[in-house]
Amino acid sequence: MRRAIRQHPQQQVFSGSVVLPNGQHDMMHRELVTNQVTLTAKPVAESTYAHDFKYDIFSFVGILLSRKTIGRIGLPEQDYFIRFDDFEYALRARKFGPFLNVHDAVVLHKTTYTRAAVAPWKEYYVMRNRIASLYKHSGRNWQTQWYCRKFLMRKLLAIALFKNRWHQALPLAKAYVAGYQDGCHEHLGRNLNYLP
Template sequence: MKVAAVIVTYNRKMLLLETLRGVASQSRPVDRIFLIDNASTDGTAESLEAEGWMEYPKLSYMRMSRNLGGAGGFERGMRLAHQAGYDWIWTMDDDVEPDNNTLEIMLSYQDISQCINATKIFTENGEVQYWEQFYDFATGRLVDLKNVSFYSGREWCPVNVACFEGMLISRELVDVIGFPDPSYFIYHDDTAYGVKASFHTCVIYVRHAVFRKKIYGYGDPNPFRSYYMIRNSFRLKRDSFNAAPVGHSTKFSNFLFFLNLLKYSIHAFRQQPGLKMIEALVKGWSDGIRGR
């Protein structure tokens, strides 16, 4: 059984080095690391060279000619790992670092699931990120259960979404559901991927497989993030219903979906009022409704 890690990076060279050290020191070693550099401009390649990573025998480094976003980066890296014949693909961003037994713990659940997700703990304050979530088809939003299963003593729990900050997925499942959709660019690409996976396996969230997350929270909405949040919410709703074996969208569910996005839009504008935010929100709604 061969495991490949896929790391996507963009302008976080110091955090990336910590991610690489965490992956390279696993108690169950990875067999290959595919590092996708989304055209970083901060000297990432030079930093890797200076630290000796370019000579690391397990590292395959690929620099993109332009920034493909997280979605495009993971699509490229997962495709490379799949084409190379690896049995499991372990995805992660450049601001997370796995504990040295994380992969070993995750692989211990391979008889239960073909899509296994890890717990994130913020290094800034030791807070555990709530991630026991379900995508609600009626409202098109994520329902957060606040890790209630873990507080009840469970070691793992089912979910119907995935997170590329530590997702471990089997080759067989990739054969069925394909690769991430690069047109998402950022936001909801992994959510959509997890929804697709949930129709073919029990997607799970594991308590003691831990990643240390270096950037706390996601910051206040800005025009760039808000555009993709709105646009991709429409994409996620379409993709989820298209992937479902049975399901259809009702007028009431559409009303709830629009209401939820309207609430987000109002919140985003209150956080950062101005013409740029208005333009981003209007474009997000327009592109989302038209499927652009």
């Protein structure tokens, strides 16, 4: 990180490569925006980690921000509570340029979490905060509203498609619908019905 800071004095946000205990890159932490309106993103390709690279969306795992950037964009959105708080923060920081991942600065992420893992209380915040962040940064227009409806439909459809979700189908469906409604109406903060 020190080497990268010296080499890139104008760069405001740095990160390390996130590695799982099995040695594989956890690529969900560094993403590229693929649609500027809906703010959809995809993980940076595995091969890209062979060298330093720039990207658009970070998670909070292994991030180093300049004090100047924090002074400009403020602190993370406390009312998001959990999920997509880092996504929204990255959108704010991105206004001042892309982020630089330093490939040989390695962050060991001791986690068993995968995107396939679902818990109804967490999924409520995924739905709500994704919608809230989209409306905050892209506004309410036909494209963002359509995307939010499609996002809800995809989540509901996934309940039927994945057998590991069938046993909690009703709680998941309720969480997604509640998250959709609260995201659209900007009802943020901790929801007492969806806590660990």
